[in-house]
Amino acid sequence: MTTLYGYFRSSAAYRVRIALNLKGLDYAQAPVNLVKGEQRGEENLARNPQGLVPILETDEGAQLTQSLAICEYLDERYPAPALLPADAVGRARVRSLAQLVACEIHPLNNLKVLKYLVGELKVDEEAKLAWYRHWIAEGFAALEARLAGESATGEFCHGDSPTLADLCLVPQLFNAERFECDLSAYPTIRRIAERCRSLEAFAKAAPGEQPDAG
Amino acid sequence: MTTLYGYFRSSAAYRVRIALNLKGLDYAQAPVNLVKGEQRGEENLARNPQGLVPILETDEGAQLTQSLAICEYLDERYPAPALLPADAVGRARVRSLAQLVACEIHPLNNLKVLKYLVGELKVDEEAKLAWYRHWIAEGFAALEARLAGESATGEFCHGDSPTLADLCLVPQLFNAERFECDLSAYPTIRRIAERCRSLEAFAKAAPGEQPDAG
Structure with a gap:
């Protein structure tokens, strides 16, 4: 199962949610409350030493960070519909x-x-x-x-x-x-x-x- | 001729210079003096409304901005040596x-x-x-x-x-x-x-x- 660690108002997580939806992928959401500081909690730091969201856990268990890197990954792994033009x-x-x-x-x-x-x-x-x-x-x-x-x-x-x-x-x-x-x-x-x-x-x-x- | 509009101390331009060198490409440099504010001058704004460097003018005349986008372009157009792994x-x-x-x-x-x-x-x-x-x-x-x-x-x-x-x-x-x-x-x-x-x-x-x- 693909899981997105995010926060509803994080605009970086918002970008990844759009990408996942455009690709038609099914994913679970695991909220990390940024206002409560959960991103710097032990659990989230183990996923991302930078203490940020979003983090995408792929169906193969890889934990990916940085929203644009995640979107490019999704575009490479699930090419249609494309998020980048061909040229x-x-x-x-x-x-x-x-x-x-x-x-x-x-x-x-x-x-x-x-x-x-x-x-x-x-x-x-x-x-x-x-x-x-x-x-x-x-x-x-x-x-x-x-x-x-x-x-x-x-x-x-x-x-x-x-x-x-x-x-x-x-x-x-x-x-x-x-x-x-x-x-x-x-x-x-x-x-x-x-x-x-x-x-x-x-x-x-x-x-x-x-x-x-x- | 590929031309890089940059500034010696701009670290974004520095990234692009490394990419051009790794690819073994020949390029001209057109300095834009950031301390003198030349990036916000008319000439540079015509190249990039954001008033920033680096700008890469390709041999085909396209003017590309944002250092990471430029490096990805160079990697796609001149694949060897690769700047990204295969997987x-x-x-x-x-x-x-x-x-x-x-x-x-x-x-x-x-x-x-x-x-x-x-x-x-x-x-x-x-x-x-x-x-x-x-x-x-x-x-x-x-x-x-x-x-x-x-x-x-x-x-x-x-x-x-x-x-x-x-x-x-x-x-x-x-x-x-x-x-x-x-x-x-x-x-x-x-x-x-x-x-x-x-x-x-x-x-x-x-x-x-x-x-x-x-």
Whole structure:
């Protein structure tokens, strides 16, 4: 049995849930409560010394970490439907869009980073929110420019079927909405996210639909 | 002609230089001075709306962004020597090690983030350095635990030839050394980096060897 160790509001776990759903795979969920700090508990550290989720335990017992690495694994092991296009330049484009979110926006707005800002740097609530929104705004402006300006964009981030890029875009937009960011400047991002959310694979992966949703 | 738009001290550009060298590819370098803010100049924004480097212009004129996406492109287009192992679980392991650095450590210590800390949050030099070292220490502790504890580790991060994981490890160690982080707790990381640096592909990619090195 494939098991996903995750948390309903973790956007990295959210990406993996979408991938699993798109591939039509049956999987169990094992919630790790990030707010209670369970990710740094003994059990989870044995699975991942980094003390993070998601972790995917495959049906063969391998424990995989890092959401994009997990999604690429799923795409290699279960090739249809593909999460990456066939051509090398197209694959590079999709990966770069995914990494724009996963390497430039998300890491800065992680729970552990927000905790450091408040705990170590004594940043107040207003400055913490400004930090959060700053990195969303900077990243989304670049993402919007690319999606609106590049001819490879279709109904989805790349062409007319969902890819690794959409798997990153939708959870990041969820976070932006949750922190009440102004999204009026990103019509292409919103249009693509709406298209994604019309698919059951995305809808079923939403945080509010998970067994551990508060 | 393949052209790399980069900066000698950008660790993301450093990763791509190692990949290009390992593949034995001939390429031109077009320096973009990050300290002078050239990445946000009109010319560079036309290449990449995100205003970042590295950007790889391929011999066919495609402009690719995001260092890991570029390295995967190079690995697909020029398969030998491979930067990823052949098996799906091994590939997932290598990618997760690379992403541990690229998604968890590096984004927090970027120039633009350090600038925000100082400019917006009025953090002093000591607290900035503590921030820098905190994320290195947290990430390297996890990386060391994995590399020391997992049987797939060899002379390099994965087995006995360099992979995508080593391409990320060496530039991150360079940054850690530059910011005088205490590295005594990471013998496996240091051992692997030393092995990498004994290869010409890594040595020639070092910041001090680049045409724009100050």
